[in-house]
Amino acid sequence: MTSEAQPSTPASSTRPLVSLRKVNKHFGDLHVLRDIDLDVARGEVVVVIGPSGSGKSTLCRAINRLETIDDGEITIDGKVLPAEGKELAKLRADVGMVFQSFNLFAHKSILENVTLGPVKVKGMKPGPAKDLAMSLLKRVGVDNQAQKLPAQLSGGQQQRVAIARALAMQPKVMLFDEPTSALDPEMINEVLDAMVALAKEGMTMIVVTHEMGFARRAADRVIFMADGQIMEQATPEEFFTNPRSERAKDFLGKILSH
Amino acid sequence: MENYLSLFETYDVPAAFWVNIQLSFWAAIFALVIGTVLALFRISPIPSLQWFGAAYVNIFRNTPLTIILAFGFLGLFSVMQISLASDLNASLFRIAILGLALYHAAFVCEAIRSGVNTVPLGQAEAARAIGLSFLPAARLIILPQAFRGAIAPLGNVLIALIKNSTVAAAGSVATESSGLMKTMIEFRSDLVVPIFLTFALGFVILVIPIGLLTTWASRRLAVAR
Numbered sequence: 001m002t003s004e005a006q007p008s009t010p011a012s013s014t015r016p017l018v019s020l021r022k023v024n025k026h027f028g029d030l031h032v033l034r035d036i037d038l039d040v041a042r043g044e045v046v047v048v049i050g051p052s053g054s055g056k057s058t059l060c061r062a063i064n065r066l067e068t069i070d071d072g073e074i075t076i077d078g079k080v081l082p083a084e085g086k087e088l089a090k091l092r093a094d095v096g097m098v099f100q101s102f103n104l105f106a107h108k109s110i111l112e113n114v115t116l117g118p119v120k121v122k123g124m125k126p127g128p129a130k131d132l133a134m135s136l137l138k139r140v141g142v143d144n145q146a147q148k149l150p151a152q153l154s155g156g157q158q159q160r161v162a163i164a165r166a167l168a169m170q171p172k173v174m175l176f177d178e179p180t181s182a183l184d185p186e187m188i189n190e191v192l193d194a195m196v197a198l199a200k201e202g203m204t205m206i207v208v209t210h211e212m213g214f215a216r217r218a219a220d221r222v223i224f225m226a227d228g229q230i231m232e233q234a235t236p237e238e239f240f241t242n243p244r245s246e247r248a249k250d251f252l253g254k255i256l257s258h
Numbered sequence: 259m260e261n262y263l264s265l266f267e268t269y270d271v272p273a274a275f276w277v278n279i280q281l282s283f284w285a286a287i288f289a290l291v292i293g294t295v296l297a298l299f300r301i302s303p304i305p306s307l308q309w310f311g312a313a314y315v316n317i318f319r320n321t322p323l324t325i326i327l328a329f330g331f332l333g334l335f336s337v338m339q340i341s342l343a344s345d346l347n348a349s350l351f352r353i354a355i356l357g358l359a360l361y362h363a364a365f366v367c368e369a370i371r372s373g374v375n376t377v378p379l380g381q382a383e384a385a386r387a388i389g390l391s392f393l394p395a396a397r398l399i400i401l402p403q404a405f406r407g408a409i410a411p412l413g414n415v416l417i418a419l420i421k422n423s424t425v426a427a428a429g430s431v432a433t434e435s436s437g438l439m440k441t442m443i444e445f446r447s448d449l450v451v452p453i454f455l456t457f458a459l460g461f462v463i464l465v466i467p468i469g470l471l472t473t474w475a476s477r478r479l480a481v482a483r
Contacts, residue, residue, distance in 0.1 A: 065381050084303070086391060093389025103380035106481045107403050115386035122396060151482035164383075169388055 016077060016202050017042045018063060018173055023072030025058060032058045033069070034228040040173070045205045047215040047236070050225035051251055056208045059225070060177045063206065064095040077172055093121050096166030096174040100181050102158040104150035110137065110161050111146040117169045129168075134166040140194045144171030160194050167198075174198070176207040212255065216240065224248045262452050265442065272437040275460050277455060279354060281423040281434065282434065287318055288359035293366025294401070300367065301374055301400075303392060311367065318364040323357075323425050330357040331430050347433075354426040365415045373408025378483075406479045413472025419466050435460065 016039035017020070025033040032055040040046050048056045060188040061067040063074060065081055065088060074081040076095060082088045104113050114133035118124040124132070137143040140160035150158055159179055166174060171253045176195065192214050197220040199205055209215070215222050215236050222239040225246045232239070240256075243249050265271075299311030318326070330353040334340045342352035377400055385395035405412075422437035431437070439457045443450055 064387060066386065074294055089386070089389050089391040092387055097384075097387035097389075099380060099384065099387075101378075101380050103378075103384035105381065105384065106483050107406070116398065120394055121389040149264075165388065237400060 011209050017044075017077055018206065019075045020059075020063075021073045022073075022253075023062065023069050023074060024060065025055075025067065025069045028109045030227050033062065036072070036228075036230060038223070038230065040204060040206060043202045043204055044220045045199045045203075045207070046223060047219040047224060048206065048208045048223045049210065049212070049215065050231075054225040055228040056225045057177055060175050060206060060208045063175055064092050064097055066097075072091055088150050089121075089218075093117070094172045096169060096171035098159070098162050098166055098174065098176045102150070102155070102162045102182070104158055104161055104165070106150055109147055109149060110142065110153070113150065113161060114165045114168045117165065121169065133164070133168055136167050137161065139197075140164050141190070154187060154189040155183045158189045159183065159187075159191045163194055163198070164192075173204040173206065176205065176209065178208050178210070180209065180211055199245075210255070212240070214223050224251070226251070262449060263356035264454075265446060265449065265453070271438065271456065271460070273434075274433060274435040275464070277431065277434040278420065278423045278426075279464070281351070281426055281431070282353045282357060282416075282420045285362060285423070286419055288355065289362040289366050289415070289419065290350060290412075292359060294370060296363060296367035297370035297374065297395075297404075298396060298401075301396070315364045315367050317346035318361050319368070323361050323422055326361050327354060327357040327425055330354065337483055347431075350430055350468035354431045358423060358426065362415055362419045362422070365418070366412065369395075369408045369415055370401075370404055372411055373404035373406070376407030377403045404466050404474070406481050409472050409476035409479065413468055413476075416472075417468055420465055420468070421461060431450050 008048075018038070018040040020036050020038040023033050023036040024031070034055075036059060038046075038059075048059065050056050058067050062069050063076070063081075065074075065083075068083075076091060079091060081091060104110075105116065108116065111130065112132055114136060115126065115129040118129040118132060120125060134146065135141055137146055140163055142157050142160050142164070145157060147154055149160070153161065154183075163174075179195070180191050183191065188211070192211060195205070195207070195214065196218045205218075207214070207219075219236045221233055222236050223230055224239065224243070224245070224247070232243065232246045234244075234250050238249070240252065243252055296311045296314055299307040300315075302308060331350065335350065335353055340353075341349045342356070343349040381397060381399055381403065385399040390398065424434060426434050427437040427440070439453060442453050446453065464482055
């Protein structure tokens with residue numbers, strides 16, 4: 001993974017890459033994010049788990065402003081997330097996003113899905129963009145499908161293309177919003193393998209998932225959310241063997257009991 | 259029968275239909291352009307543009323076409339002396355095109371908006387997530403899929419437009435088919451029913467292929483999901 005040349009001042013190497021301060025959000029009467037404070041370091045892999053409705057997806061989507069927040073502050077690499085316009089678009093280009101339902105551009109070929117961002121957002125020439133796209137597609141194992149349309153691929157293949165599409169923007173951080181929840185069981189591993197490989201290469205990742213196996217294998221830190229709050233955060237080892245809060249014990253008891 | 263055929267020697271029916279085709283052709287192009295811009299306004303994140311789009315659609319969609327075209331002729335041309343060409347007939351012809359286009363643009367806008375509704379929200383989110391701002395996202399991702407979903411309703415607008423081009427007689431484009439029909443009925447009242455049927459059949463022949471074509475195209479170009 002080639003990352004953009006960063007000035008290696010002490011400030012940029014020690015400050016968190018993603019930082020949330022006192023972030024609040026309501027959906028009507030529902031308080032979905034309550035005073036969220038979170039720092040994610042460069043190269044860190046953070047897995048967010050919790051019962052449905054706990055606000056974990058909303059948290060993930062707020063980080064590239066697909067959800068607005070009511071108050072608080074989100075900064076990415078030292079820059080406060082802008083509200084609208086070109087500045088926001090520019091910042092989003094630095095934040096890769098992988099959705100639960102893949103969201104590949106349905107009218108464009110697999111190759112075009114991956115080259116579109118580099119060409120139209122970054123102004124890359126079509127030739128180099130194609131080379132980049134093909135190498136990324138090869139990395140996630142779908143380079144032989146490059147000319148097909150998304151609907152012709154299996155869910156697992158589509159999700160791997162979605163990962164390649166996000167990587168093509170050479171993002172500073174990757175967000176995964178339940179990337180395997182819409183997949184048939186036999187396709188989950190092919191996507192998780194691609195994500196584990198990415199984590200091993202040092203990509204900064206924030207992953208909302210129900211895959212505890214992935215959390216154990218790849219996470220540096222597990223964050224447990226319930227009722228819009230971060231209840232607990234720990235290393236995966238510590239969290240899974242010795243959860244502190246009652247909510248976390250209850251949650252783990254339910255999902256790990258069979 | 260000979261009586262009936264003699265009509266075509268006296269009156270140039272195909273030429274009258276040709277006027278309707280020309281009116282419809284140009285009005286359709288302008289309506290498509292204006293309607294697309296209006297649809298962009300309506301789905302844009304800017305409230306004043308949304309408001310303008312909604313106001314335009316509600317005013318033009320709810321005003322009778324006859325009034326719009328009569329205003330074009332009596333208001334723009336006669337009173338305000340706005341002329342779109344040096345030649346009188348050409349000017350009236352263009353004003354009729356303008357009126358037809360402005361009116362049908364409201365329907366084109368709504369057809370495209372219904373097409374936008376066929377595009378899942380996730381497509382726009384994915385476009386934004388890779389850093390596309392509103393206009394590029396609309397141009398590259400949303401509208402291409404929306405147009406494919408809007409082919410059938412757009413076809414309906416085109417069919418209505420072709421038939422509505424007869425209202426251009428109200429804008430005093432006297433050479434078009436319903437104008438000619440009126441003249442023919444006036445002078446050949448013995449053949450009223452055959453004259454009516456002739457023009458009705460003419461429009462059916464014009465319009466049926468469009469219905470077939472849009473049905474075929476909307477199947478052929480549907481976005482696989």
